[in-house]
Amino acid sequence: MALIPDLAEFKKSLAALPVLTVEAGQTVLAAGSTTGQLYILRHGVVEIVRDGHRIATVSEPGVVFGELAIILDKPHTADVRAVERCEFHVAKASTLLTENVAALLYVSAILARRLDTTNEVLVGIKRDLEAENQPGMIAKALDKLEELLSPAGSNAAAFTYYPML
Numbered sequence: 001m002a003l004i005p006d007l008a009e010f011k012k013s014l015a016a017l018p019v020l021t022v023e024a025g026q027t028v029l030a031a032g033s034t035t036g037q038l039y040i041l042r043h044g045v046v047e048i049v050r051d052g053h054r055i056a057t058v059s060e061p062g063v064v065f066g067e068l069a070i071i072l073d074k075p076h077t078a079d080v081r082a083v084e085r086c087e088f089h090v091a092k093a094s095t096l097l098t099e100n101v102a103a104l105l106y107v108s109a110i111l112a113r114r115l116d117t118t119n120e121v122l123v124g125i126k127r128d129l130e131a132e133n134q135p136g137m138i139a140k141a142l143d144k145l146e147e148l149l150s151p152a153g154s155n156a157a158a159f160t161y162y163p164m165l
Helices: 006-017 067-072 093-099 102-132 135-149
Strands: 019-022 028-029 037-043 048-049 051-060 079-082 087-094
Touching: 006 102, 019 048, 067 093, 067 102, 087 093, 093 102
Parallel strands: none
Antiparallel strands: 019 087, 028 079, 037 087, 048 051, 048 079
């Protein structure tokens, strides 16, 4: 059974959303801001930066930005900046997530993947600490986490999207 009941209808609903074009170097979302919007990447490359550290570089269509702020009811936690010219579908989050069950399931799947990947790496770090491995192993585990969370890494779907777009 597919998680999203009517994939074609969901894709159609995305196509009906307004499109925002952002030029290279521009900030799409700023940490600390509150937009009430979800941004769904149509094409382009963005970087996600939190507290001055790049978390990931993302280029896959279907990536959603802004969902944590909406779900947790707090300001955005990271900067999302265009590395190259990008286009995003833009939706008022409260409308999309309450009126479109497929969109809600899509965002839930993204968050579940991120949580699962993070848990996997944290367990690895705990094992290294319990085995008294050198501190360098922790740095390697953190590097692996960054790789897993970045679509350029070995597990491209971990950070980004429910593979359907």
